[in-house]
Amino acid sequence: MVMVPRLVIAAPASGAGKTTIATGLMAALVRRGLAVSPHKVGPDYIDPGYHALATGRPGRNLDPWLTSEDLIAPLFLHGAANADIAIIEGVMGLYDGMRGTADFASTAHVARLLEAPVILVVDATGQGQSVAALVHGFASYDTRVRLAGIILNRVGSPRHKEVCRESLESTGIPVLGAIPRTPDATTPSRHLGLIPAAERHTEATTTIPALATLIESTCDLPALVALAHRAAPIPATAWNPQDAVATTANVKGAGGKAPASVGQGDTTGDGEGLASGPAPVSVGQGEATADGEGLPGGGAAVSVGRGGATERNQGWVGGRTPVSVRQSEVTGEGWVGVDGRARRGIRPVVAIAGGAAFTFGYVEQVELLIAAGAEVATFDPVRDEDLPEGTRGVILPGGFPEVYASELSANERLRVRMAEFVTSGGAVVAECAGLLYLSRELDDHPMCGILDAKAEMSGRLTLGYRDAVAVQDSVLTRAGERYRGHEFHRTVCTPPDSPVWRWIDGGDGYASGRVLASYLHLHWAGSPVLAARFVGECR
Incomplete structure (x- = not known):
């Protein structure tokens, strides 16, 4: 208690x-x-x-x-x-x-x-x-x-x-x-x-x-x-990322128990990103409320680094408030490098995009990656011209690339570097904003060109929970597994020929080599096998 x-x-x-x-x-x-x-x-x-x-x-x-x-x-x-x-x-x-x-x-x-x-x-x-x-x-x-x-x-x-x-x-x-x-x-x-x-x-x-x-x-x-x-004591034990990763040890390809999915839901239609209904489909209803109540955007505020915030990227994962998380709190092994000089060794470097254009993420993802054996670094695709030294895997979270399309496009050196990283076999997971960044172009601005897709702003709001089934293997998933996720965006992207995900009345996602990109947001605490698999791929 x-x-x-x-x-x-x-x-x-x-x-x-x-x-x-x-x-x-x-x-x-x-x-x-x-x-x-x-x-x-x-x-x-x-x-x-x-x-x-x-x-x-x-x-x-x-x-x-x-x-x-x-x-x-x-x-x-x-x-x-x-x-x-x-x-x-x-x-x-x-x-x-x-x-x-x-x-x-x-x-x-x-x-x-x-x-x-x-x-x-x-x-x-x-x-x-x-x-x-x-x-x-x-x-x-x-x-x-x-x-x-x-x-x-x-x-x-x-x-x-x-x-x-x-x-x-x-x-x-x-x-x-x-x-x-x-x-x-x-x-x-x-x-x-x-x-x-x-x-x-x-x-x-x-x-x-x-x-x-x-x-x-x-x-x-x-x-x-x-x-x-006056609140009563809580009869539960605190979640621990190390324990969560350890439970994945018997899943094929990563070591974990394949996540089950419960229920379905379609959106409420009021722009708040919660699901509601028997069929989880995209809807055009619902505008953002004046104060943004309940709208997805702003979550995991965490900096992981030995040097703290830097003037250049603030040391933020996802560009969020610089709150330090010591690796010792998770693994007892000291600071995790984020300054482009991450320690080399058995811990592969996972670089997570941050800055103003990539602000959507959950702090537990970082904690799980560390617990699974990764060093976590951050980089800002708007400003940084290269990936952190030693990067073996890249995570591109959600955010607002449509607002920063010209700046992202202008950083040609990083766009080229990203393409080289993928060609050399680097592992990449991209959610929503990351999907747009990997596309050929976004609102007529050249992007990384890793995916054969074109993205643009839309007048339609797509939001809601998704009861998603993986229909093919990817760097994170195995065909037939079910995951709970959600979508939240006002952009559209060229549909993939063979989607990674299927749900009632819909589907989404590109899987090419060691790249997985889709509009689907996942909370890795609900499926810690994702961290184990991704770090395994990065090794």
């Missing part, structure tokens, strides 16, 4: 201000001397980037679909190790999950799995007495979810605040904050939600202290901390 004080920050719907309030709360608690562990429900990459800036710790995702229900508590405990308190930002509305499966993968689902108190952020705009009816409905909908407090957001005036407070007295749920309308307390967004923190690092580091001050002046921090301490 492990005791971790914790709170879930949820809302009735997207756009209520969860990210602003959760990030501000994290920063306010850090200002008071607490070590805060940041978490995000769902397959979101952007919000955890802001969480990491606020806390100085990697932002971590909790997604029952991409990993499993059984892994939520262990992954949470792993991330919250040595923390004084954990703050978990929800996704979408509190009960919004996979259509056809009740609220699977919703914020409420994760809150139940962690037995965590829930703070409901309510946008009070245009409401008075009706706020009580709204809160009463959310509190009584599922009594297994402990709705422990309310934070009113976008309150119009002192009188408006009192009307809402008085109306909520009948619910018995305390109001722990009332935040006035603050136009400046927002984060800019674009076609896939919030702009990642890595792209506006200087501005974000100025905004976050202001959010902390806002929360301190409008919320009852002692009461919130006291509620967090």
Whole structure:
């Protein structure tokens, strides 16, 4: 049994201000001397980037679909190790999950799995007495979810605040904050939600202290901390990347147990990247919400390196907040090189693209690669003209290459180097942004030309969970294996002649030699065999 004080920050719907309030709360608690562990429900990459800036710790995702229900508590405990308190930002509305499966993968689902108190952020705009009816409905909908407090957001005036407070007295749920309308307390967004923190690092580091001050002046921090301490101990053992890799020892080709897939789901159609429904297909519905709530983007904030952040690429995996992860925390063998001078020896160098164009990733991937025997390095395809010294494998994660297409194209030396690396037998795994980078061209800008494909921006948003079956062997997968993943993009790419992946009403992915590239995002903690296989290929 492990005791971790914790709170879930949820809302009735997207756009209520969860990210602003959760990030501000994290920063306010850090200002008071607490070590805060940041978490995000769902397959979101952007919000955890802001969480990491606020806390100085990697932002971590909790997604029952991409990993499993059984892994939520262990992954949470792993991330919250040595923390004084954990703050978990929800996704979408509190009960919004996979259509056809009740609220699977919703914020409420994760809150139940962690037995965590829930703070409901309510946008009070245009409401008075009706706020009580709204809160009463959310509190009584599922009594297994402990709705422990309310934070009113976008309150119009002192009188408006009192009307809402008085109306909520009948619910018995305390109001722990009332935040006035603050136009400046927002984060800019674009076609896939919030702009990642890595792209506006200087501005974000100025905004976050202001959010902390806002929360301190409008919320009852002692009461919130006291509620967090009332959470029950968690009857689970923390996830360990070494143990996870060790369990793959009997899988053919890598050493692991082939991952099973459970359920299917199609998208919710509201632009939040969660699946919902019997058929996981791409949809054209759903735009990014004004504050990017729940949209994938910003997750694993981690730097692995002996020298820390560098001016050139900040030392970030995925261009995210520089939070150091010592290899000794995973393997006890000291720092992992990231500065282009990685140690040579039995540990192959795996280079992960970062910088502003490649910001989507999960920190557990890095930890699993290290546990599987790799040295992890980072490089920025916008700026760096060569791969880190000794690179044996390359991972190109998701991100926004469409925004940086001209800069990526202008770095011809690295594009040529990437092609040479593949020709010489180097192993490459590319997800979404990486797929575009390996194509012939992106929006008429020459790319690496490793794949015989053309990519371009589209007006259609493709998002949703995928219950994917590998239909051919690749550098990561074996034919017939099933994996849980998700898609999230506004680009289209020339369809492959023989897709790597198949799912209901769809398929995707190129496999050529030792290259695997597709739109499918995978969370490697749910399938640690991927790390074992990839490091094996790199050897």
